[in-house]
Amino acid sequence: MNYHDIITLEPGKRSDKPCIRGMRITVYDILEYLAGGMTETEILEDFKALRAPSLAIFYGLLLAATSTILVITNSVKSL
Template sequence: MVDYKKIITIEPGKRFGKPCIRGLRITVYDILDFLASGMTIEEILEEFPKLTREDITACFAYLADRERNLIAI
């Protein structure tokens, strides 16, 4: 399992403080939105050559951890 905490960064002045990949201006939301719209991981990696497969896996790990820590009402 990838340690997303080494890959996903949050900087107040970058993309309005949204979680980004390695300080790039690509957010976790962007990756999930691309996947939800039908892009494959391979297409995302082609479109954004600075990204790695591990970066995309880190987005999933970040989201899973966030979901795990949600408090249900």
């Protein structure tokens, strides 16, 4: 499933924020719920229009948004 099939942009809706399939639920809303500890079941119960496959996209977005790459270099100079 491609995220473009789930996340839509409609001018004037929710201050032009990306929403789920044209609904008034923003990507930010779902990511905040996931980051706040809501389970997939709780989100699906609160938002009956959402489908479980749609939430898989948000887990990926959440991981991408919170992942960082840590590069550690160690240089040793001879005296």
